[in-house]
Amino acid sequence: MPPRRNDASRTGQRPRAGTPRNPGADLSRLPWGLDLGAVRVAEGVRAALACGVVLLANEWLGWPPLVYMALAAFFTCLCDIGGPIRFRVPALLAFTVSGALVWVCFGLLRDPGLPVVLPLAFVGLFCLGMARVWGAGAAAVGNILCIVLVVSVGQPLAMHEAFEAGIMFVCGGLWATLLTMVVWRLHPYRPARNAVAGCWRRLAELAADQRLLLLDGAGTEAWDAHGRAHRRAVREELEHARTIVLDLVRMRGRLSLRGGQALLRLEACDQIFGSLIALSDLLDGERDPARLAAAETLLRLLRPMLVVLADAIAADTNVRAEVLERATSRALAATAADPLLHPLAEAMAERLRIAARLSTPGG
Structure with missing residues (x-):
């Protein structure tokens, strides 16, 4: 005989809504909502400033490699999750160096073709996603590095172009680190x-x-x-x-x-x-x-x-x-x-x- 069903339809009761701790079987009832209080306007403006200043310099000088610096500055600001400076600075510097290496390597690997770069990209995304085991700061760095990896795969680079991209990425990361740690320090608490x-x-x-x-x-x-x-x-x-x-x-x-x-x-x-x-x-x-x-x-x-x-x-x-x-x-x-x-x-x-x-x- 079929197993008995013990659900809300048999008892005539409405299904109970889930909670974040106990969502239940019906995930559509999980109480997600838009939390406008979590919008951090000052941090967004700071990231836009870090990127916008470099883009204005690019418009004035007409030197395309500055775009890599602008992207690096924007991504580096996104990696800053706050907290003591002795923890934030190593995380931002690690992202700067790692992001430059990722962009250089996958920009060069894109030229042999998708059969070569896609398996390596999957492995790289998996490894970067596992960075969360070292805490929230490493998780933020790993997540943004995943974005850097995906963007870097989109365009093949020659050797000199990859070298320029890596140097400008480091410059952008250092500029954003200087902005977040010295020029425009936020005090969220x-x-x-x-x-x-x-x-x-x-x-x-x-x-x-x-x-x-x-x-x-x-x-x-x-x-x-x-x-x-x-x-x-x-x-x-x-x-x-x-x-x-x-x-x-x-x-x-x-x-x-x-x-x-x-x-x-x-x-x-x-x-x-x-x-x-x-x-x-x-x-x-x-x-x-x-x-x-x-x-x-x-x-x-x-x-x-x-x-x-x-x-x-x-x-x-x-x-x-x-x-x-x-x-x-x-x-x-x-x-x-x-x-x-x-x-x-x-x-x-x-x-x-x-x-x-x-x-x-x-x-």
Whole structure:
């Protein structure tokens, strides 16, 4: 007997749409869409400038080999996926040299005919496609080299023409590397850094306001009003920053070092926010002078630490870990005798150390 079918048509239910993680059997239901947020206008303009300047020089000088330089400059800009310069420069230089060799070799191999060049081109495309095993940077280089290989097969070259093409390809790659690394450097993670730094500044404002309430001897109504006004503002700032960071990570197509740092700093900020909420609930209606004095010292030391971290994140500079460590040690010493305040101070100090460690060369 035929096997039973367990599908949506027998149960009367509509087929469920797929997801990127579990697309299902019907791939036509995979939710693909146009993501306009992934369009990187500045990088496109930079690539067009790298190519356009050389093309204008070609129109002025009337020397056709400059076209190879223009194509090389355009392709080299496409290979730049961002990240630390120490990783980007080797990738761009490797593409420049490899692209010149590919163009020279397959331009010369095109002259014997398609029966010779096509099998070699298939092998070359396969090998270049396997470059993705070395990471996203190598994958970008391999993909663009595949395009270079296909374009180079289209026209046979004599020996002197191949030599000119190789030299001009190297010149175009070096020009694009100079443009992307020195002349027009892009900072794709600057919006994420500014958003995360804004969250830390919100925390500093929250800590300062809590200290003022503490010094004024505010009652329950004042603490409740402060919580309604300020907690929502901090939470909205955190969610806004999280949206920016995650959108940027999705746009880049991978979780880079910068993206991971932004997410960890944001989570540390969120956890300190939770500790400040617990601290305000603890101080609401508190009358113990020793506890109030310890809490005032904690909040007084906490605010400048939060400001220093916010400025370091926004400017992408290092934090002097020894200064931060002295401040956290003083805060922990001030709350050491209180069994309720000390765990909160320890939790905030640990999150501050994590954020500071991410802002140092070793982090």
